[in-house]
Amino acid sequence: NAGVTQTPKFQVLKTGQSMTLQCAQDMNHEYMSWYRQDPGMGLRLIHYSVGAGITDQGEVPNGYNVSRSTTEDFPLRLLSAAPSQTSVYFCASSPPPPTDTQYFGPGTRLTVL
Amino acid sequence: DQQVKQNSPSLSVQEGRISILNCDYTNSMFDYFLWYKKYPAEGPTFLISISSIKDKNEDGRFTVFLNKSAKHLSLHIVPSQPGDSAVYFCAASVYPGTALIFGKGTTLSVSS
Numbered sequence: 001n002a003g004v005t006q007t008p009k010f011q012v013l014k015t016g017q018s019m020t021l022q023c024a025q026d027m028n029h030e031y032m033s034w035y036r037q038d039p040g041m042g043l044r045l046i047h048y049s050v051g052a053g054i055t056d057q058g059e060v061p062n063g064y065n066v067s068r069s070t071t072e073d074f075p076l077r078l079l080s081a082a083p084s085q086t087s088v089y090f091c092a093s094s095p096p097p098p099t100d101t102q103y104f105g106p107g108t109r110l111t112v113l
Numbered sequence: 114d115q116q117v118k119q120n121s122p123s124l125s126v127q128e129g130r131i132s133i134l135n136c137d138y139t140n141s142m143f144d145y146f147l148w149y150k151k152y153p154a155e156g157p158t159f160l161i162s163i164s165s166i167k168d169k170n171e172d173g174r175f176t177v178f179l180n181k182s183a184k185h186l187s188l189h190i191v192p193s194q195p196g197d198s199a200v201y202f203c204a205a206s207v208y209p210g211t212a213l214i215f216g217k218g219t220t221l222s223v224s225s
Contacts, residue, residue: 031210033211033213035213040217041217042117042119042202042204042216042218043157043202043204043213043215044215045212045213045214048211048212050211056212058212059214090157092156094210095210096210097209097210098209099209099210100147100162100206101159101210102147102159102211102213103159104149104156104157104158105156106156107155107156
């Protein structure tokens with residue numbers, strides 16, 4: 001199993017550009033989540049999904065869109081990038097309850113100029 | 114308002130001694146608590162977890178204690194090893210496996 005994979009590893013955008021961060025998992029996990037980590041901060045939840053077709057907002061959802069058309073993929077879309085979205089983005093997946101563990105990808109480092 | 118707090122940004126311990134990392138939470142709806150370890154430029158790695166029906170969980174050198182009345186949990190690492198040097202995050206959730214709320218992390222340095 002490759003586990004949770006994220007692409008790209010690094011990305012530089014200009015303000016106003018759009019892009020999609022990709023996340024895929026091959027463990028057939030129902031639950032997937034997106035987090036961002038800023039310097040001196042913990043990870044903050046952006047959006048999450050408990051299954052295909054089901055998504056919900058986390059702590060910091062503004063400026064981000066998600067959709068979940070398949071179990072394997074959970075892309076994160078930035079429609080109009082802002083410098084405040086400069087961060088490291090982590091995707092995570094987990095099996096359904098009673099498992100409480102989330103497995104994280106390696107992250108995407110995004111810089112918005 | 115932070116729902117999960119790790120009030121010690123850093124901790125230094127000698128090899129072989131005990132490391133104790135602390136975490137406080139404010140949301141009484143949290144039922145699942147996890148500790149993650151993170152190295153630079155990598156994703157967080159799951160370490161150990163505990164649910165609110167227990168007050169202790171052990172896995173090798175790692176033990177997590179939960180005090181629900183005080184809304185406090187701690188991670189004990191015994192004995193500490195230089196390879197344990199990393200950032201440790203405490204996280205909590207209402208439902209298992211999703212929507213984790215993280216603390217800001219504690220950087221543990223273990224010297225030989």
